[in-house]
Amino acid sequence: MASVVALGNFDGLHRGHMTVINAASDMAKRLGAVPFALVFKEHPLGALTGKTPVCLFNKESRAAAFKKTGVTLCLLDFAEMKDMSPEEFFDEIIIKRMGAVGVCCGFNYTFGKKGKGTAETMKKLCENAGIEFSMSPEFDFEGEPVSTTRIRQALENGNIELANVMLGRPYSFKLIVNDGDKRGRHIGAPTINQRIPDNLVTPKYGVYMSKTTIGDKSYLSITNIGVRPTIYEDDAPGVETHILDFDGDLYGKYIEVALLAYIRPEKNFDSLVQLETQIGLDEKKVREIAEKVKNRQK
Numbered sequence: 001m002a003s004v005v006a007l008g009n010f011d012g013l014h015r016g017h018m019t020v021i022n023a024a025s026d027m028a029k030r031l032g033a034v035p036f037a038l039v040f041k042e043h044p045l046g047a048l049t050g051k052t053p054v055c056l057f058n059k060e061s062r063a064a065a066f067k068k069t070g071v072t073l074c075l076l077d078f079a080e081m082k083d084m085s086p087e088e089f090f091d092e093i094i095i096k097r098m099g100a101v102g103v104c105c106g107f108n109y110t111f112g113k114k115g116k117g118t119a120e121t122m123k124k125l126c127e128n129a130g131i132e133f134s135m136s137p138e139f140d141f142e143g144e145p146v147s148t149t150r151i152r153q154a155l156e157n158g159n160i161e162l163a164n165v166m167l168g169r170p171y172s173f174k175l176i177v178n179d180g181d182k183r184g185r186h187i188g189a190p191t192i193n194q195r196i197p198d199n200l201v202t203p204k205y206g207v208y209m210s211k212t213t214i215g216d217k218s219y220l221s222i223t224n225i226g227v228r229p230t231i232y233e234d235d236a237p238g239v240e241t242h243i244l245d246f247d248g249d250l251y252g253k254y255i256e257v258a259l260l261a262y263i264r265p266e267k268n269f270d271s272l273v274q275l276e277t278q279i280g281l282d283e284k285k286v287r288e289i290a291e292k293v294k295n296r297q298k
Helices: 015-031 044-049 059-069 086-097 119-129 148-156 160-167 183-187 272-296
Strands: 003-007 034-040 072-076 100-106 132-136 171-176 192-194 206-214 217-226 238-243 254-264
Touching: 003 015, 015 034, 015 059, 015 100, 015 132, 034 059, 059 072, 059 171, 059 254, 086 100, 086 119, 100 119, 119 132, 148 160, 160 171, 160 254, 171 192, 192 254, 206 238, 206 272, 217 254, 217 272, 254 272
Parallel strands: 003 034, 003 100, 034 072, 100 132
Antiparallel strands: 171 254, 192 238, 206 217, 206 254, 217 238
16 A cells, blocks of 8 residues: 655654655545555664764654554664665665655755765655655744754753643653662552663652653553662662552563653651651652643643
């Protein structure tokens, strides 16, 4: 079946990216084709330099986000095509492999060896081949372009609300649940433990109001990102999430946690009793915020 392909890096799948994805979906419906997003398995800089830049997505988060768009994710091997000219990429991938009848990309899209091909190059290639083409313009918020870099900086600064507005949805990560030390159970707050990979952005240390998705159900939760100074002095950074109104074994499963609001910085308490008291206060605050949001939506 014929396809319409969306081209880009799509790290984070933010509102700017979604203009390209939505254009591909609309074009595919109109042309009776299937929409695909062509994405490299690994970041091109990782393949070229051996050092992968810090990203908003890991592969599990990316797959989960694309599944919600209805556009099929098609992963490409960068090493296989890094030396292709723009024309070779168009002929071999867009035409022969994908059977494209339509192409969508952003205004700043580059492709082919050393990024010599631009969005204008793609437009001309599509015109010559009789293929429909759509180029999405820059997407701005508060007078500045929405970008992966800007969202990453917002997350690192703890400005989760700004990051979420630019993303068009709550920032989330989908990571495997590790078998933790289970100390949370002894202070009335059992948690799931996850580790942030080196190539995934680490949001500002602290406590967040969050939403944890298990199967097809979402739960209000409290997430601590940091080193847990009250329990360990030199622990490696990680994620602990206390899922409210849930009791179950999630070890070894990939669980998605979305950050909704920054509650407070990470603190070092003098005792586990003080920590337990603070956890109770955090839960009360999170439930109050959730109730206010619920009432506003009525």
